[in-house]
Amino acid sequence: MSKSLDTFLEKNLNELKEQGLYNEIDPVEGPNGPIIKIGGKDLINLSSNNYLGLATNDELKRIAKEATDKYGVGAGAVRTINGTLDLHVKLEEKLAEFKGTEAAISYQSGFNCNMAAISGVMDKNDAILSDQLNHASIIDGCRLSRAKIIAYKHNDMDDLRAKAKEAKESGLYNKIMVITDGVFSMDGDLAKLPEIVEIAREFDLITYVDDAHGSGVMGKGKGTVKHFGLEKEIDFQIGTLSKAIGVVGGYVAGSKQLIDWLKVRSRPFLFSTALPPGDVAAITAAIQMLIDSTELHDKLWDNGNYFKAGLEKLGFDIGHSETPITPTIIGDEKLTQQFSKRLAEEGVYAKSIVFPTVPKGTGRVRNMPTAAHTKEMLDDALAIYEKVGKELGVIN
Numbered sequence: 001m002s003k004s005l006d007t008f009l010e011k012n013l014n015e016l017k018e019q020g021l022y023n024e025i026d027p028v029e030g031p032n033g034p035i036i037k038i039g040g041k042d043l044i045n046l047s048s049n050n051y052l053g054l055a056t057n058d059e060l061k062r063i064a065k066e067a068t069d070k071y072g073v074g075a076g077a078v079r080t081i082n083g084t085l086d087l088h089v090k091l092e093e094k095l096a097e098f099k100g101t102e103a104a105i106s107y108q109s110g111f112n113c114n115m116a117a118i119s120g121v122m123d124k125n126d127a128i129l130s131d132q133l134n135h136a137s138i139i140d141g142c143r144l145s146r147a148k149i150i151a152y153k154h155n156d157m158d159d160l161r162a163k164a165k166e167a168k169e170s171g172l173y174n175k176i177m178v179i180t181d182g183v184f185s186m187d188g189d190l191a192k193l194p195e196i197v198e199i200a201r202e203f204d205l206i207t208y209v210d211d212a213h214g215s216g217v218m219g220k221g222k223g224t225v226k227h228f229g230l231e232k233e234i235d236f237q238i239g240t241l242s243k244a245i246g247v248v249g250g251y252v253a254g255s256k257q258l259i260d261w262l263k264v265r266s267r268p269f270l271f272s273t274a275l276p277p278g279d280v281a282a283i284t285a286a287i288q289m290l291i292d293s294t295e296l297h298d299k300l301w302d303n304g305n306y307f308k309a310g311l312e313k314l315g316f317d318i319g320h321s322e323t324p325i326t327p328t329i330i331g332d333e334k335l336t337q338q339f340s341k342r343l344a345e346e347g348v349y350a351k352s353i354v355f356p357t358v359p360k361g362t363g364r365v366r367n368m369p370t371a372a373h374t375k376e377m378l379d380d381a382l383a384i385y386e387k388v389g390k391e392l393g394v395i396n
């Protein structure tokens, strides 16, 4: 191994470990459902994005197996050569129906969807107004485009308006885009989409909403854009197929022209193999379930509200979430990690989230109650929270 690499790794790994910022990974020994097995032990799972329990849904498993039997395990090529199966076409029609747009395009992940879509449209002569707390994949997608990145304060519409005005009046840019998460995953708060749309109209901004945590959760399941009734106003509706939908992948829903363009210019669509058939069939069926019924969505909210009320009653700081995402804000990074470790020892898996994922000093244990949890599981989790919270002096 090269000496300079060795020195670099040793120094930086040690530094992270000393600061309590080194993340240990625990493999899960079975399905990622409401109860997970880690190290041979069953734990109440409050850390997955499997909001509706669809990742382990029996009907979807059956559909994935059936498609695998018929088409094989892989798509065999990139979409633009001959990796586009009729299953992909059906999926994209279903996504457009789900999102209320003319068309949609799917990608291999939500992460590479942002790489694809932002740099597919924006270039070095453009500017992007980006919420300070946007997801890492948005930040990387913006960087890849080489557009000027102008961060605005989180959900601060005065700051966005001032920066949009300045960018527009400078005359420096061909196009200006505003990008935001629909639901911010660390705090569970929503983007102020009605105001963003108003500012976008005033300064001719392209609007881009990444609703990875909103689909299946907001707007009766159809997402944050639908929640605000803005399907006709948002240019790019981005989503992931890996969270509430339970499988894997990402997509853009928008106008037919936009999707036609992304099909010839977005690089992961042209240069990375298409989603596998079993996954595509399961995703299409999952979306149909969300179109047909709000039962899972309603259960998710019911559980989320129940768990939040329980934590609040115990005296925890749960921030200002507007969704089922429930942070328990601890503050200090080391204490946060200790808290999460003690929860796991007692039977609750709730992952600590610390800098750099969230700002320094705002370490939290993030809880993701899902539609698959029972009230009993949530009660058990609350009792463990009370015990560990008192033990570590986080609550009285």
Ligand SMILES: *Cc1c(COP(=O)(O)O)cnc(C)c1O
Binding pocket: 109, 110, 111, 112, 114, 135, 137, 138, 181, 185, 210, 211, 212, 213, 240, 241, 242, 243, 248, 249, 250
């Ligand atoms: C999780 C997430 C992604 C990444 O999605 P994957 O499908 O897991 O790659 C992108 N954007 C946001 C806002 C996310 O929360």
